[in-house]
Amino acid sequence: xxxxxxxxxxxxxxxxxxxxxxxxxxxxxxxxxxxxxxxxxxxxxxxxxxxxxxxxxxxxxxxxxxxxxxxxxxxxxxxxxxxxxxxxxxxxxxxxxxxxxxxxxxxxxxxxxxxxxxxxxxxxxxxxxxxxxxxxxxxxxxxxxxxxxxxxxxxxxxxxxxxxxxxxxxxxxxxxxxxxxxxxxxxxxxxxxxxxxxxxxxxxxxxxxxxxxxxxxxxxxxxxxxxxxxxxxxxxxxxxxxxxxxxxxxxxxxxxxxxxxxxxxxxxxxxxxxxxxxxxxxxxxxxxxxxxxxxxxxxxxxxxxxxxxxxxxxxxxxxxxxxxxxxxxxxxxxxxxxxxxxxxxxxxxxxxxxxxxxxxxxxxxxxxxxxxxxxxxxxxxxxxxxxxxxxxxxxxxxxxxxxxxxxxx
Amino acid sequence: xxxxxxxxxxxxxxxxxxxxxxxxxxxxxxxxxxxxxxxxxxxxxxxxxxxxxxxxxxxxxxxxxxxxxxxxxxxxxxxxxxxxxxxxxxxxxxxxxxxxxxxxxxxxxxxxxxxxxxxxxxxxxxxxxxxxxxxxxxxxxxxxxxxxxxxxxxxxxxxxxxxxxxxxxxxxxxxxxxxxxxxxxxxxxxxxxxxxxxxxxxxxxxxxxxxxxxxxxxxxxxxxxxxxxxxxxxxxxxxxxxxxxxxxxxxxxxxxxxxxxxxxxxxxxxxxxxxxxxxxxxxxxxxxxxxxxxxxxxxxxxxxxxxxxxxxxxxxxxxxxxxxxxxxxxxxxxxxxxxxxxxxxxxxxxxxxxxxxxxxxxxxxxxxxxxxxxxxxxxxxxxxxxxxxxxxxxxx
Numbered sequence: 001x002x003x004x005x006x007x008x009x010x011x012x013x014x015x016x017x018x019x020x021x022x023x024x025x026x027x028x029x030x031x032x033x034x035x036x037x038x039x040x041x042x043x044x045x046x047x048x049x050x051x052x053x054x055x056x057x058x059x060x061x062x063x064x065x066x067x068x069x070x071x072x073x074x075x076x077x078x079x080x081x082x083x084x085x086x087x088x089x090x091x092x093x094x095x096x097x098x099x100x101x102x103x104x105x106x107x108x109x110x111x112x113x114x115x116x117x118x119x120x121x122x123x124x125x126x127x128x129x130x131x132x133x134x135x136x137x138x139x140x141x142x143x144x145x146x147x148x149x150x151x152x153x154x155x156x157x158x159x160x161x162x163x164x165x166x167x168x169x170x171x172x173x174x175x176x177x178x179x180x181x182x183x184x185x186x187x188x189x190x191x192x193x194x195x196x197x198x199x200x201x202x203x204x205x206x207x208x209x210x211x212x213x214x215x216x217x218x219x220x221x222x223x224x225x226x227x228x229x230x231x232x233x234x235x236x237x238x239x240x241x242x243x244x245x246x247x248x249x250x251x252x253x254x255x256x257x258x259x260x261x262x263x264x265x266x267x268x269x270x271x272x273x274x275x276x277x278x279x280x281x282x283x284x285x286x287x288x289x290x291x292x293x294x295x296x297x298x299x300x301x302x303x304x305x306x307x308x309x310x311x312x313x314x315x316x317x318x319x320x321x322x323x324x325x326x327x328x329x330x331x332x333x334x335x336x337x338x339x340x341x342x343x344x345x346x347x348x349x350x351x352x353x354x355x356x357x358x359x360x361x362x363x364x365x366x367x368x369x370x371x372x373x374x375x376x377x378x379x380x381x382x383x384x385x386x387x388x389x390x391x392x393x394x395x396x397x398x399x400x401x402x403x404x405x406x407x408x409x
Numbered sequence: 410x411x412x413x414x415x416x417x418x419x420x421x422x423x424x425x426x427x428x429x430x431x432x433x434x435x436x437x438x439x440x441x442x443x444x445x446x447x448x449x450x451x452x453x454x455x456x457x458x459x460x461x462x463x464x465x466x467x468x469x470x471x472x473x474x475x476x477x478x479x480x481x482x483x484x485x486x487x488x489x490x491x492x493x494x495x496x497x498x499x500x501x502x503x504x505x506x507x508x509x510x511x512x513x514x515x516x517x518x519x520x521x522x523x524x525x526x527x528x529x530x531x532x533x534x535x536x537x538x539x540x541x542x543x544x545x546x547x548x549x550x551x552x553x554x555x556x557x558x559x560x561x562x563x564x565x566x567x568x569x570x571x572x573x574x575x576x577x578x579x580x581x582x583x584x585x586x587x588x589x590x591x592x593x594x595x596x597x598x599x600x601x602x603x604x605x606x607x608x609x610x611x612x613x614x615x616x617x618x619x620x621x622x623x624x625x626x627x628x629x630x631x632x633x634x635x636x637x638x639x640x641x642x643x644x645x646x647x648x649x650x651x652x653x654x655x656x657x658x659x660x661x662x663x664x665x666x667x668x669x670x671x672x673x674x675x676x677x678x679x680x681x682x683x684x685x686x687x688x689x690x691x692x693x694x695x696x697x698x699x700x701x702x703x704x705x706x707x708x709x710x711x712x713x714x715x716x717x718x719x720x721x722x723x724x725x726x727x728x729x730x731x732x733x734x735x736x737x738x739x740x741x742x743x744x745x746x747x748x749x750x751x752x753x754x755x756x757x758x759x760x761x762x763x764x765x766x767x768x769x770x771x772x773x774x775x776x777x778x779x780x781x782x783x784x785x786x787x788x789x790x791x792x793x794x795x796x797x798x799x800x801x802x803x804x805x
Contacts, residue, residue: 283502378522
């Protein structure tokens with residue numbers, strides 16, 4: 001019996017050691033660490049590919065030398081299909097595959113974070129900004145580099161309320177829309193007079209004309225649409241189709257190529273659409289982002305939107321969301337270096353709070369013990385479409401300082 | 410004509426250059442405060458090292474601080490909390506870290522952005538639309554903070570000649586002694602010499618101007634017409650003190666203490682007058698030790714330089730003014746300001762309060778120890794419980 005116990009203990013120790021390695025060795029004796037990307041590749045390919053490619057760009061370049069040896073990274077994609085259940089199953093697979101960290105679009109995080117937490121694996125959310133997704137106390141392994149819904153909603157309120165508009169708040173019934181509704185409620189709580197009407201519309205509705213008409217009859221002089229890209233396109237189509245030239249504001253989904261693709265037959269309908277997103281350039285200028293964009297395009301090619309400017313130039317989508325997953329991989333690499341390797345998972349998680357890197361847009365990226373948000377709320381800017389491309393607005397102090405990113409090819 | 414003037418000027422310069430080079434007296438800087446004065450305050454935790462963030466903000470930041478020192482009944486400090494309020498008055502990005510031995514950091518009143526925390530750092534990052542207030546409450550580790558406080562306090566409460574213990578109440582002849590001592594005194598390396606009068610006047614003007622504007626004095630160089638003789642200078646930050654000693658209502662009879670409240674105030678320049686001692690005598694009726702609350706701020710620097718003084722005396726007075734002002738600025742910045750040369754002020758509040766209880770070991774650690782203990786308990790329960798359960802089941 002004692003010998004059986006000894007063997008079991010030995011087996012457990014060996015298993016722990018094997019799990020601790022979390023990667024494989026290349027021919028040059030460098031160890032390769034797996035980074036899982038859990039994103040909706042099949043349902044919203046733009047989002048999924050952007051996240052994976054940003055991570056892949058950093059992973060290809062990062063080499064971390066530690067006392068445990070030299071580490072490189074490789075990326076493995078797990079498709080959530082926007083299903084929380086699949087996202088959770090993917091998280092289990094990623095941990096079982098020995099992923100050192102998981103970069104996640106955000107779907108299903110409320111259930112999946114615990115799987116990673118039990119294995120002391122950091123999760124980096126790089127798209128969804130839901131208020132409750134990140135909590136340094138209750139979810140110490142969850143980090144985010146993406147604008148928060150809270151920050152976006154408050155910046156939108158800060159921008160719109162002084163314009164004395166009567167805003168029709170439109171959200172769809174997707175989880176993205178419902179998270180946005182929570183943030184918008186908080187942001188406009190102290191200025192209820194600015195809100196003409198609140199509407200929740202079905203995310204897959206073929207025609208949103210009745211809802212848009214309700215907003216118009218309620219006296220709305222602007223629409224703030226927090227929804228999936230197809231819903232945004234539907235709202236714009238319904239408004240413009242009825243001859244209503246109401247200004248439309250959105251969160252970052254407004255820049256999703258899908259919106260322009262769906263409105264490609266009426267390019268003028270897109271003109272004036274204003275969205276809030278994380279700034280792609282910082283005060284230091286466009287240099288860092290252009291350098292990142294060049295590297296990105298050299299490796300993955302340009303992201304063509306599929307529409308053209310009025311003078312016939314092809315429109316490309318700047319890889320602004322890709323920079324978040326790119327930055328997360330770099331922060332992870334810096335944390336591994338600080339922790340001296342990956343074998344002590346708790347030390348690696350602690351190191352995630354202590355390091356900063358220069359982000360793709362020139363901003364400092366990092367987390368701390370109080371805050372696991374890598375994009376501060378101040379960094380939300382506003383951009384307006386004109387001729388299928390967008391540029392920062394001039395009537396907001398932050399946006400006015402930012403350079404225009406070329407989107408023509 | 411222009412060419413002629415240039416030629417004459419060049420000729421003159423060549424002619425006088427060798428003489429000027431020979432006669433040129435040496436130019437020296439007044440003692441440089443960062444090297445001749447103690448390095449703290451502002452607090453600089455020993456493990457701080459190089460900040461991981463590159464500081465990004467070139468504009469002026471105004472700093473205001475409130476440092477709350479918790480005291481035992483006898484004046485022994487047990488806790489330090491600091492509220493730092495920074496006013497960023499410029500459009501643009503800001504990224505900076507304030508070094509501090511922090512245990513926790515919380516948003517302060519009126520802050521327009523939440524502070525971050527790292528090991529020995531308070532972090533700030535964001536965008537200022539032209540004006541932005543950043544405020545944080547920092548709970549500091551006493552061991553690394555208490556030594557940099559400007560005032561040492563001692564309170565002795567005796568009833569019938571015997572000391573009153575913590576929480577103890579007694580009746581009889583009361584004697585309370587409060588001692589407050591300026592702890593900012595330091596010795597700095599300095600010098601004496603025969604300075605150039607014009608240079609000295611310029612330097613003195615710069616120091617006085619910096620004092621008026623509450624900024625760091627710079628450009629303090631003078632030519633000397635004699636060799637330097639090293640001397641040591643005593644330097645201190647003057648402290649203005651005011652506050653109260655408060656006894657529980659109806660428990661003491663003290664002359665001049667209406668409602669059991671004794672007002673205290675004083676100015677401790679740290680050199681001629683560095684200690685305040687207050688002795689109170691009266692009657693105690695079931696009295697406990699009084700509660701002390703002192704507000705301490707740095708006071709005005711004494712400017713003793715006059716035109717009638719000889720140049721050596723004027724130099725000594727100018728250096729004393731420079732170093733005293735630098736020492737005062739150190740205590741006006743208990744936590745470092747991101748703009749070390751900018752305006753700053755600090756109010757220290759010394760207050761009797763219950764010492765924070767140390768957390769029981771293991772609680773809140775969140776470490777494996779908690780789980781290990783749980784597993785051990787579970788194991789013992791199973792070991793003891795299963796045979797018992799089996800016996801009960803067998804006989805049921």
